[in-house]
Amino acid sequence: MFANIVRASLRSSLSASLRSTTLNTGAFRFVSNVSKDDVFARSIAVLKTFELKNINDEITSSTQFTKDLGMDSLDYNDALVALEEEFDVVFDDAVANEITTVGEAVDYISKNIMPEEDILDKEIR
Amino acid sequence: MPAPVPFSAQNAKYVASLYRESLRTAKNWINQNSFYREKAAEIRLRFEQNKNISDPLELERVLNNTKELLAKFKHPDPIIPPKRPGGIMYDRNAPPRYEEGPKNFKNTV
Numbered sequence: 275m276f277a278n279i280v281r282a283s284l285r286s287s288l289s290a291s292l293r294s295t296t297l298n299t300g301a302f303r304f305v306s307n308v309s310k311d312d313v314f315a316r317s318i319a320v321l322k323t324f325e326l327k328n329i330n331d332e333i334t335s336s337t338q339f340t341k342d343l344g345m346d347s348l349d350y351n352d353a354l355v356a357l358e359e360e361f362d363v364v365f366d367d368a369v370a371n372e373i374t375t376v377g378e379a380v381d382y383i384s385k386n387i388m389p390e391e392d393i394l395d396k397e398i399r
Numbered sequence: 400m401p402a403p404v405p406f407s408a409q410n411a412k413y414v415a416s417l418y419r420e421s422l423r424t425a426k427n428w429i430n431q432n433s434f435y436r437e438k439a440a441e442i443r444l445r446f447e448q449n450k451n452i453s454d455p456l457e458l459e460r461v462l463n464n465t466k467e468l469l470a471k472f473k474h475p476d477p478i479i480p481p482k483r484p485g486g487i488m489y490d491r492n493a494p495p496r497y498e499e500g501p502k503n504f505k506n507t508v
Contacts, residue, residue, distance in 0.1 A: 348418060348446060367416045
């Protein structure tokens with residue numbers, strides 16, 4: 275009986291370690307490989323195409339769409355849709371209404387982005 | 400849905416979601432970006448024209464009208480990114496790519 279318990283605990287610890295290693299090596303493709311800085315740079319490029327209040331100001335993650343960029347609610351939603359197109363991400367209604375800063379949008383995108391998989395041959399696609 | 404309250408935060412959110420939906424619908428139909436921007440400007444103008452409605456009944460009528468238009472112009476085959484639900488790659492496993500391609504045929508005889 276004792277041996278059984280030891281075996282069971284061993285198995286569970288083993289499987290736990292296995293799980294962590296597979297996650298670390300990136301064997302699962304659910305984990306996005308696109309870095310947050312990358313997402314941030316691309317979203318800034320998208321935002322720069324809009325008419326902003328202070329074009330020369332640097333856009334940081336704490337920049338607010340309405341205050342700092344001078345967007346009204348329609349501009350802001352336009353920007354969200356543009357970001358959706360850029361990253362193939364869909365902002366749910368609940369999320370989109372709560373986002374106020376660029377950083378929050380970038381967070382949501384980097385969490386939900388599904389990068390084009392490198393296992394797919396682009397020429398074939 | 401209960402009657403909308405003009406200028407309330409809830410109504411603003413609802414209108415924002417309608418606006419986003421109409422932009423997506425326009426994007427689904429229009430391929431070329433310049434045409435899409437024209438359409439987006441028109442959509443924006445239509446929303447701005449109804450910015451200051453304070454009569455709840457009028458507001459409800461306009462919102463229902465918008466919803467009808469969205470249903471009318473809904474794309475039968477919208478653009479869905481491949482790996483999203485409804486996309487062509489959703490829930491499918493792509494075969495792994497080989498590190499090296501198959502060897503070229505070489506006549507050894």
